[in-house]
Amino acid sequence: MKTIYSKNHVLHNSLTELSGGKLVKPYECPERMDHILKEISRRELGSILAPTSQDLNIIYKVHDKQYVKFLESAWSEWTKENFKGEAIPTVWPSRSMNSKNIPNNIEGKLGYYCLANETSISEGTIEGAYESIKVVLTAADMLENENSIFALCRPPGHHASTDQYGGYCFFNNIAIAAEKLLEKGAKKIFILDIDFHHGNGTQEIFYKRSDVFFASIHGNPNDAFPHFLGYKNEKGIHEGLGFNLNYPLPIGTSYAEWTKCLDDSINKVKIFNPDALLISMGVDTFENDPISFFKLKSDDFFDVGRKISHLKIPTLFVMEGGYAIKEIGKNTVNILKGFEE
Numbered sequence: 001m002k003t004i005y006s007k008n009h010v011l012h013n014s015l016t017e018l019s020g021g022k023l024v025k026p027y028e029c030p031e032r033m034d035h036i037l038k039e040i041s042r043r044e045l046g047s048i049l050a051p052t053s054q055d056l057n058i059i060y061k062v063h064d065k066q067y068v069k070f071l072e073s074a075w076s077e078w079t080k081e082n083f084k085g086e087a088i089p090t091v092w093p094s095r096s097m098n099s100k101n102i103p104n105n106i107e108g109k110l111g112y113y114c115l116a117n118e119t120s121i122s123e124g125t126i127e128g129a130y131e132s133i134k135v136v137l138t139a140a141d142m143l144e145n146e147n148s149i150f151a152l153c154r155p156p157g158h159h160a161s162t163d164q165y166g167g168y169c170f171f172n173n174i175a176i177a178a179e180k181l182l183e184k185g186a187k188k189i190f191i192l193d194i195d196f197h198h199g200n201g202t203q204e205i206f207y208k209r210s211d212v213f214f215a216s217i218h219g220n221p222n223d224a225f226p227h228f229l230g231y232k233n234e235k236g237i238h239e240g241l242g243f244n245l246n247y248p249l250p251i252g253t254s255y256a257e258w259t260k261c262l263d264d265s266i267n268k269v270k271i272f273n274p275d276a277l278l279i280s281m282g283v284d285t286f287e288n289d290p291i292s293f294f295k296l297k298s299d300d301f302f303d304v305g306r307k308i309s310h311l312k313i314p315t316l317f318v319m320e321g322g323y324a325i326k327e328i329g330k331n332t333v334n335i336l337k338g339f340e341e
Ligand SMILES: [Zn+2]
Pocket: 195, 196, 197, 282, 284, 320, 321, 322
């Protein structure tokens, strides 16, 4: 399986994350990629290719124009205020306030466009986020001639909604890939999100639509980030009713329990019969992940890949989360190797 990867992801290299009331080094860091690349080479998964030049206007099929403009100027507006740290919002249009007004000041804008403030914006963040889009678009292009492909995206994307960032995500890479495939003639896309966290952004983007089915297996939002979306009763609206499916699972979920949901979602893929299957692939379901609570073991990831491969549908794997850095390479490649067997 070929991997698409841009070394320029390092442009996004924030130094701070607000976690447990402290500013810590972000869990989502450039070193994650080094471990995955090393394992791809060591186990000879296939060639690693740089992204090709891409028409980025397709972003606007997914994201709001004002939001993109905000992301592009956020860092310079922040530094103009002489703030010393990285850009982190401190105030939101919360439930008792006016949520429709977009303030002029960067402090207000950050609150308006941010859904969770563990994610700092720093110099190069937006440039890094654009690289991730180029990676996923190149991979989507190549899916025509390949039965499967791996978009090694960083930063990840599934928490980014039409006009909000957070959860380490700025642009929704997998949603942009789905739009690209539809533009190239696909009629139906299935997005299966197996990251530990609910893909709130992807759900929001396609919630009213029936051409993109979204299913997500994740930590119950009562107990896990992003807390405010990802419940079982969210099934889509209007034309999208019945095309959104959530599998929230409790603390301590083992592979035996988790994989029942995978089996069920695979059945849904068969019924929907899409032209392409897009996997939001996080390996933060791993038992030793520092910010998650499932109990999947490294060997279980082979089985995940194997099961997905039985569908025999063109499959685009898109990297999302995974924060047990020492094991991230092994766990990621286990899924891809399991698929290839
Ligand atoms: Zn995650």
